[in-house]
Amino acid sequence: MKKTFGLGPSGTLMGEGTPKICIPIVAETVEEIRKKAEEISLLPAEVVEWRADFYEDIFVEGKLEEILSMLRVILKNQALLYTFRSADEGGHRMVEKETYYQLNERAAGSGLVDLIDVEAFMDEDSTAAHMRKLQELGVHTIASNHDFAATPVPEEMLRRLTRMQALGADVAKLAVMPGCPQDVLNLLQVTLTAYETLEIPVITMSMGKQGIVSRISGPLTGSALTFATAGEASAPGQIPVENMREILDIIL
Numbered sequence: 491m492k493k494t495f496g497l498g499p500s501g502t503l504m505g506e507g508t509p510k511i512c513i514p515i516v517a518e519t520v521e522e523i524r525k526k527a528e529e530i531s532l533l534p535a536e537v538v539e540w541r542a543d544f545y546e547d548i549f550v551e552g553k554l555e556e557i558l559s560m561l562r563v564i565l566k567n568q569a570l571l572y573t574f575r576s577a578d579e580g581g582h583r584m585v586e587k588e589t590y591y592q593l594n595e596r597a598a599g600s601g602l603v604d605l606i607d608v609e610a611f612m613d614e615d616s617t618a619a620h621m622r623k624l625q626e627l628g629v630h631t632i633a634s635n636h637d638f639a640a641t642p643v644p645e646e647m648l649r650r651l652t653r654m655q656a657l658g659a660d661v662a663k664l665a666v667m668p669g670c671p672q673d674v675l676n677l678l679q680v681t682l683t684a685y686e687t688l689e690i691p692v693i694t695m696s697m698g699k700q701g702i703v704s705r706i707s708g709p710l711t712g713s714a715l716t717f718a719t720a721g722e723a724s725a726p727g728q729i730p731v732e733n734m735r736e737i738l739d740i741i742l
């Protein structure tokens with residue numbers, strides 16, 4: 491039995507049924523974030539990711555809470571995922587582990603977000619305790635790992651996803667970059683295996699153009715959520731949300 495859970499205001503189940511669609515907000519200023527959120531609130535996506543690493547004032551005291559309060563008001567029916575992606579894993583900014591953990595804890599403590607992305611291997615020894623703390627503050631955690639340079643061998647990809655579950659994550663997510671078609675097929679196979687063997691929902695993607703098939707094949711492999719764009723992409727290979735919805739409707 492999958493450990494599913496309800497997503498945000500709608501309560502739609504993560505890890506069951508149609509893969510959920512998540513649109514990232516990739517913007518630098520409060521005004522841009524507000525405009526993007528208003529646009530996304532009308533689009534067919536169950537989850538909205540705020541990529542806090544793109545926000546110009548993220549390190550200024552009190553600003554994170556200000557943005558989250560604004561987003562919660564605008565995004566009435568969608569679940570909110572808070573993500574600070576470190577430069578080491580393809581994000582916009584460098585961040586010290588202590589600062590990264592503090593920001594995550596402030597986001598969780600605000601009571602305004604539903605999900606928090608935690609980079610599982612930033613400091614593997616402290617990830618489990620950190621995720622537990624976030625969960626105690628009332629959010630679900632998505633443990634994540636990104637390889638923007640290559641696709642590890644299948645055993646290693648499966649090991650990472652399995653390790654995320656062992657660390658106590660509510661969801662395990664892996665994004666890798668393919669160098670050849672076989673890399674994409676390997677990611678798809680690993681996803682199906684992880685879907686069949688792990689208790690928690692799994693999210694995977696093979697990035698770039700070559701990997702696009704992995705973003706639309708959740709109904710086949712069991713990947714529980716896919717990222718799609720409204721304007722700017724947060725990673726290579728994401729497709730517009732309207733196309734994604736149509737494709738998923740056809741495949742399902």
Ligand SMILES: O=C1C[C@@](O)(C(=O)O)C[C@@H](O)[C@@H]1O
Nearest residue numbers: 514573665695697717724725
């Ligand atoms: O982890 C992910 C997945 C992602 O990298 C993608 O490839 O769609 C996009 C990021 O915004 C998100 O945090």
